[in-house]
Amino acid sequence: MSVYQETKVLFIVIIGAILNAASLNLFLIPANVLSGGMTGIAQLISALLGPASIHISTGILLLLLNLPVAYAGWIKIGHRFTTYSLISVVLTTLFMMVIPVHPLTEDILLNAVFGGVVQATGVGLTLKFGASTGGMDIIAMVLSMKKDRPIGGYMFALNAVIILSAGFFFGWRRALYTLLQQYVSIRVIDAIHTSYVKLTAWIVTSRPKEVQKALYARLDRGITKIPAKGGFTDQNRDVLMMVITRYELYALKRIVTETDPKAFTNVVETAAVFGLFHKKRQV
Structure with a gap:
């Protein structure tokens, strides 16, 4: 830090x-x-x-x-x-x-x-x-x-x-x-x-391995990796989807910014979570 x-x-x-x-x-x-x-x-x-x-x-x-x-x-x-x-x-x-x-x-x-x-x-x-x-x-x-x-x-x-x-x-x-x-x-x-409020983060990045490794090291959450393609640039990207608590949003923003400053992150509020919510299993 x-x-x-x-x-x-x-x-x-x-x-x-x-x-x-x-x-x-x-x-x-x-x-x-x-x-x-x-x-x-x-x-x-x-x-x-x-x-x-x-x-x-x-x-x-x-x-x-x-x-x-x-x-x-x-x-x-x-x-x-x-x-x-x-x-x-x-x-x-x-x-x-x-x-x-x-x-x-x-x-x-x-x-x-x-x-x-x-x-x-x-x-x-x-x-x-x-x-x-x-x-x-x-x-x-x-x-x-x-x-x-x-x-x-x-x-x-x-x-x-x-x-x-x-x-x-x-x-x-x-x-x-x-x-x-x-x-x-x-x-x-x-x-x-408000640590119990859940959020879903969608992280579009060209450095998925680095971002994923950094998130795993500091957040106790699972990650789903989805292949994607930029609509404007037509370049290949990866989308990392993970559910976090609002308490962890501050840490997530810092980790992504430090690892890939050009990453695009969209955070939405999550109504409910079912199944595994902790790492270290990748869906």
């Missing part, structure tokens, strides 16, 4: 970390509304340690909790994805130290809703550009890629224990606001991420 592309992803990771830290320190933590995933667990532990005069910030706990998950992600998902996830967690911890814990409003409902929207915007943007904010995002990402279903639903299921904990330790009124925050979050994440 080019330096420009890596810089763009890093910039998005930084923005996502700022939004995540802002949602916690300006909305969720002051209102005692728990976030989802590892962030919510870190909030819960930090709050429970307070009465025992053990003060560990949510940011530090978030970093510590993410270390074993990052190790699993390094093995199961990939080094690049996990590296950016760790960068995101470290930056979130740093930004939480910079942004003061100060509520913008005393209304718990507004804190729950806007905290969910701000945080989910950061998470969704980070996921969309091939990274994550760590923790449950990595686990949910694996499940979403395997089952091809909305990532938000998995995150909501994984966060059920946090909702119950909020009710047990802070009262069921807080648990309901935590539930509302997580519902808002998954709706925003699904709207931004």
Whole structure:
């Protein structure tokens, strides 16, 4: 990947970390509304340690909790994805130290809703550009890629224990606001991420072997190769047809552009997919 592309992803990771830290320190933590995933667990532990005069910030706990998950992600998902996830967690911890814990409003409902929207915007943007904010995002990402279903639903299921904990330790009124925050979050994440939406890409290229090899190396999808002839040039071409998720469209565009800048690609939305959706079998 080019330096420009890596810089763009890093910039998005930084923005996502700022939004995540802002949602916690300006909305969720002051209102005692728990976030989802590892962030919510870190909030819960930090709050429970307070009465025992053990003060560990949510940011530090978030970093510590993410270390074993990052190790699993390094093995199961990939080094690049996990590296950016760790960068995101470290930056979130740093930004939480910079942004003061100060509520913008005393209304718990507004804190729950806007905290969910701000945080989910950061998470969704980070996921969309091939990274994550760590923790449950990595686990949910694996499940979403395997089952091809909305990532938000998995995150909501994984966060059920946090909702119950909020009710047990802070009262069921807080648990309901935590539930509302997580519902808002998954709706925003699904709207931004949309990994479960299928697209069909038709790639007309004079370098089919190179393009096919590059796609196979970086996308876990099958490819159908169709012989074709240019209507205007009367030259032989090949059409590579593959079904991808909307999440993979960014990667597909980059791969094709780098491999064959003169290729013509038409992308259409797919209503349904039946049969094999993963590689490495060529139809």
